Amino acid sequence: MSDATRTRIGALDIVATVSVVFALVFAIASPRIESQGEAARLLFVHVPTIWLAYLAFAVTFVASILYLATRRLRWDHVAGASAEIGVVFTTVAIIGGMVWGKATWNVYWTWDARLTLTAIMLFVYIGYLALRRVIAEPEARARRSAVLGIVGLVQLIPVHFSVTWWRTLHQTNTFRPRDIQMDGPILAALLVSVAAFTVVYAALLRHRVRLEGLELAAYAAAAAPVGPVAGDAVSAPNIGNSGAQP
Amino acid sequence: MSDRFWQQAFAVARRDLDRERRAGEVTWVMIPFGAIALLLVPLAIGINQDVLSRIGTGMLFVVVLLFGVLTAVRRTSIETPEQRDLIALLGIDPAAEFTGKTMASAFLLLVFQIAMGAVALVLYGLDISGWAWMIVVMPLTAVGLAELGTVSASVAASTNAGPALVPLLVTPLAIPLLLAATQTVESVDREGGNLTWPVLMAVVVLVLAIVGVATARPLQETR
Structure with a gap:
């Protein structure tokens, strides 16, 4: 393994690990919510993961615009990496929500507007990742996926406002600055958890962007002319130009 | 936008509509196919007139969405890289090309919606009291779907997976349009209409x- 491809553990990774431990301690130590039992502790995973999904797709949107404006492939790497992480965290948010739903609503899935639209949002970005996989040439892939990264934001609007537009089973948005209905210790644990997940996102993004750079280097190396091949040493016979006519 | 822009946009739209007039895919393939889909739904869920009249508007827009995707898919399969290069070399403004393609697709989708609306009215016995809103909803749905289809077709053009990829790209992105279209008509029943x-x-x-x-x-540069 060369030095360039070796995984380096940076300060951000250490901060991410420590903050996850902190978040876990806060989540376990937070008071029990009597109405929902222990299942309510899923709050400390469910809310941060869906927050990260929003953040990741918003970063994809901004990085896509920056790529089209600057044409620097670094922004395309950020957009692609962020979308990948967003897809993972959206999946975790949906699965966590289903487990929580089973505990509170007694069903894994219900045709709730927030649930359904979040699942559809997942498919938008699965499509985005599928597009990235079918185009090998880095510049073409970057430009086309940047367009989709921008259009994808259209889907975030109904997902976010779904709990307001429809009377759904899902509760309204957790963070409403003027109307926080949560006990202090639970709110503190939730905020620590959101902060920890955000640091984890930043650490994952850093590694994934580095990997994208390595993939680009590998593509460039594969596309570059190869070294000497059999037959290179053989040169065409010099017939000369003596002026003799056949 | 200059006169030249609109001349180019209309020329592109005319080309696409001429192509459709010759092939007749919307008239002879998509409309009958959509009508069959609307006919199959009652057979699948049971023939209950109350249920059918309640779900009819939603089914209409689902069929419009799913079959509208075919317009975009078709474009990825009939436009060759050489044709796209020729358009670029002719100096046609890419924005005018997008506008022209969108106008042509929107027109075809509007025709498709009107035909499907008539079929749904007959088959599902829909209450047409709130259908004045359709004058607003149908053109907006057609233009929105056409825009999504045109962007997605350009994004997936010249890739091996183009025809398979476009439905995956368009369908989830069209959900806000589908929801708003059905909710507009339903809001008439609930509260006499809602501009939201x-x-x-x-x-x-x-x-x-x-x-x-x-x-x-x-997108034109990536061809």
Whole structure:
């Protein structure tokens, strides 16, 4: 393994690990919510993961615009990496929500507007990742996926406002600055958890962007002319130009 | 936008509509296929007139969405890289090309919606009291779907997976349009009409138009 491809553990990774431990301690130590039992502790995973999904797709949107404006492939790497992480965290948010739903609503899935639209949002970005996989040439892939990264934001609007537009089973948005209905210790644990997940996102993004750079280097190396091949040493016979006519 | 821009846009739209007039895919393939889909639903869920009249508007827009995707898919399969290069070499403004293609697709989708609306009215016995809103909803749905289809077809053009990829790209992105279209009609029953949903559709259509025009040039460069 060369030095360039070796995984380096940076300060951000250490901060991410420590903050996850902190978040876990806060989540376990937070008071029990009597109405929902222990299942309510899923709050400390469910809310941060869906927050990260929003953040990741918003970063994809901004990085896509920056790529089209600057044409620097670094922004395309950020957009692609962020979308990948967003897809993972959206999946975790949906699965966590289903487990929580089973505990509170007694069903894994219900045709709730927030649930359904979040699942559809997942498919938008699965499509985005599928597009990235079918185009090998880095510049073409970057430009086309940047367009989709921008259009994808259209889907975030109904997902976010779904709990307001429809009377759904899902509760309204957790963070409403003027109307926080949560006990202090639970709110503190939730905020620590959101902060920890955000640091984890930043650490994952850093590694994934580095990997994208390595993939680009590998593509460039594969596309570059190869070294000497059999037959290179053989040169065409010099017939000369003596002026003799056949 | 200059006269030249609109001349180019109309020329592209005319080309696409001429192509459709010759092939007749919307008239002879998509409309009968959509009608069959609307006919199959009652057979699948049971023939209960109350249920059918309640779900009819939603089914209409689901069929419009799913079959509208075919318009975009068709474009990825019939336009060759050479044709796209020729358009670029002719000096046609990419934004005008996007506008022209969108206009042609929107017109075809509007025709498709009107035909499907008539079929749904007959088959599902829909209450047409709230259908005055359709004058607003149908054109907005057609333009929004056409914009999404045109952008997605350009994004997936010249890739081996193009025809398979476009439905995956268009269908989830069209959900805001589908929701707003059905909710507009349903809101008439509930509260006598609500402007929120048509406004949401108009915003989505406007955002897609801005994105389509702004990204047309970078997409042309990737050919």
